[in-house]
Amino acid sequence: MPLHLPPLTRRTFIRRSLAATAGLLTLPSLRAAQSDADPDRWALLSDTHIAADRAVILRNVNMTEHLESVVKGVRALASRPAGVFVNGDCAVLKGLAEDYATFSTLVAPLREAGLPLHLTLGNHDDREIFRAALKDAVPAAPPLASRHVSIVQGERANWFLLDSLDIVNKTPGLLGDEQRAWLAKALDAHTAKPALVMVHHNPNPAAAAKKTGLADTEELLSILLPRRHVKALFFGHTHTWRFAEQDGLHLVNLPAVAYPFIPTEVTGWVDAKFSEKSAALTLHAHDTAHAAHGKTTEIVWRTA
Numbered sequence: 001m002p003l004h005l006p007p008l009t010r011r012t013f014i015r016r017s018l019a020a021t022a023g024l025l026t027l028p029s030l031r032a033a034q035s036d037a038d039p040d041r042w043a044l045l046s047d048t049h050i051a052a053d054r055a056v057i058l059r060n061v062n063m064t065e066h067l068e069s070v071v072k073g074v075r076a077l078a079s080r081p082a083g084v085f086v087n088g089d090c091a092v093l094k095g096l097a098e099d100y101a102t103f104s105t106l107v108a109p110l111r112e113a114g115l116p117l118h119l120t121l122g123n124h125d126d127r128e129i130f131r132a133a134l135k136d137a138v139p140a141a142p143p144l145a146s147r148h149v150s151i152v153q154g155e156r157a158n159w160f161l162l163d164s165l166d167i168v169n170k171t172p173g174l175l176g177d178e179q180r181a182w183l184a185k186a187l188d189a190h191t192a193k194p195a196l197v198m199v200h201h202n203p204n205p206a207a208a209a210k211k212t213g214l215a216d217t218e219e220l221l222s223i224l225l226p227r228r229h230v231k232a233l234f235f236g237h238t239h240t241w242r243f244a245e246q247d248g249l250h251l252v253n254l255p256a257v258a259y260p261f262i263p264t265e266v267t268g269w270v271d272a273k274f275s276e277k278s279a280a281l282t283l284h285a286h287d288t289a290h291a292a293h294g295k296t297t298e299i300v301w302r303t304a
């Protein structure tokens, strides 16, 4: 299961102190804790690349400053999102315990504002170190032992969070047979609402892309495309902000919070607002002079 960090409201904190067992980390309790949140709004972040040392700069970017600015932006929204996703590469390169300690401190203001965080793993994370570093957030009964997968049930749609971390600090990603079998079953068990899938690595069926993106892209798409209630696949990894579509399935590449690989690419985060048949995705760029900053793109759900 991806790591879910519940909000640090005073009540939650007291409850957790009194009973530090898994029940408090279940999704129904998260939903109760965020009952005054806007159920149609979600903050989408990816690729934060936080290093233990807050002063570290990569590609001319201080990643700590970027994440701090995003945290402020999310907290400043007119209504409180139902949750915040960080879609992998939370850590800078190798998923060190010290990286996660700094990450945890930087996202604490979100949890203090009552926002649950849902974290997935990227190729610069380390699954076991991550779980140990944030052990209070590891659920008691994850659906898969080998991977961190889960379902986050929203008002308008259900999120299916995948784990494409294959080898730490190696670029390509892989879901694998067991995880794909779980996903197919999980999607079939939740058909009443639109399904949105989130994974760190970018789908790319080209043979060359297997060296950089999701190696089992075709197998994943063969699960998603025929299931018409699956409306969108969100991913990160490339540090670019892009939209594509395949057979009506939206492929949304979330920008990095950290740095771009190509200087002209925009970085920032996305404010997602859902309605019955679509989502409006607004980019909050670090560079407010960037042409894409503040622009909203509506993605309309394909028919069932």
Ligand SMILES: [Zn+2]
Pocket: 047, 049, 089, 122, 124, 237, 238, 239, 256
């Ligand atoms: Zn990354």
